[in-house]
Amino acid sequence: MYNKETQIIDEIMQLMVNKALTSGQKLPSENALAKKHNVPRMTVRNALTTLEERGYIYSVQGKGRFVKEKSMQIELHLTGKKSFTDKMEQLGYDLTTKNICCEKINYDEKMYRRLQADKDDSVYKIGRLRWIDDEPMAIHYSFVHAARFPSIAGDGPNITSMFAYYRKQGYHDFTSQKNVLSVTFPTEYEQKLLSCKRMVPLILVESDCLDADSKQVLEHTKILYRSDTFKYDISMDA
Numbered sequence: 001m002y003n004k005e006t007q008i009i010d011e012i013m014q015l016m017v018n019k020a021l022t023s024g025q026k027l028p029s030e031n032a033l034a035k036k037h038n039v040p041r042m043t044v045r046n047a048l049t050t051l052e053e054r055g056y057i058y059s060v061q062g063k064g065r066f067v068k069e070k071s072m073q074i075e076l077h078l079t080g081k082k083s084f085t086d087k088m089e090q091l092g093y094d095l096t097t098k099n100i101c102c103e104k105i106n107y108d109e110k111m112y113r114r115l116q117a118d119k120d121d122s123v124y125k126i127g128r129l130r131w132i133d134d135e136p137m138a139i140h141y142s143f144v145h146a147a148r149f150p151s152i153a154g155d156g157p158n159i160t161s162m163f164a165y166y167r168k169q170g171y172h173d174f175t176s177q178k179n180v181l182s183v184t185f186p187t188e189y190e191q192k193l194l195s196c197k198r199m200v201p202l203i204l205v206e207s208d209c210l211d212a213d214s215k216q217v218l219e220h221t222k223i224l225y226r227s228d229t230f231k232y233d234i235s236m237d238a
Helices: 004-017 030-037 041-053 084-090 109-114 152-158 162-168 188-194
Strands: 057-060 064-067 074-077 095-104 123-132 135-145 174-184 202-211 217-226 230-233
Touching: 004 030, 004 041, 030 041, 041 057, 084 095, 084 123, 084 162, 095 152, 109 217, 123 152, 135 188, 162 217, 188 217
Parallel strands: 074 230
Antiparallel strands: 057 064, 095 123, 123 135, 135 217, 174 202, 202 217
16 A cells, blocks of 8 residues: 555646646645645655656745646657767757766776777776757767777867767768666766756666777767656667
C-alpha cells in the first residue's frame, strides 16, 4: 500500500495528465492538501518538494507553487552519421555551443582500450554545453587520443564541434559503434550547467565515433541529455 506522501504525488501527477492542472496554474496550499489528505503539513511539503525536484512544479516565494510549463520535446536520433550540430540545424533549432573544458585525463583502462591508446599515451576530454533556443539541453564529452591528433591540447579549448574539427584534420565521413544508453542523475555541477533539479533524470549515451573509410576510432563520446527535453529515436537508418 502506498504511503500518504506517494498518494499525494500520484494524485497531483494524475491531475496534470488529465489537464485538470495546467501550465502556470497554482496548486492548492500545503494546509489545504494536508486537511484533504488528513496528514501533517510536513508530509505534503515533502511530496511537493519531490515534484519540484523532478521538474514538474516550481515555487514562488510568498505566492505558492505552480505547474511548470512543459519543456519543448525535440525528437533526436541517437544513432547515425550526423553530428548533433548538424541534426539541430537541420531541424531548424537555434543551437548555441560553449566549450566548457579541455583537460588531460588520468589513465582509465577501459577508456584507453576503446581509443587504442597505450598506458603512457595522453588522452584529452573536450566538453561542450549545448543550448537550444536559449535553454541548456545537453553536455557532450569527447575523449580523444592525442597521438592521433597531436595538437589537441592547444586546439581543444576552442572546439565547439568535433566533426568540424575532424574535417579540418582530413576526415569527412563518420560512423558510430557500440551505442549504449543508460539513465543517470545530475551531479551538482551538471545541475548548474543544465539548470535542472537533482531528480531530473539524464539520458547518458556512450558511443565510439569512427572514420568511415579507415574504421579508425576518432573519439569515445559521452553525452548527457535532459530527459525532459528530448524524445528519442533509436532506429538505425537516421
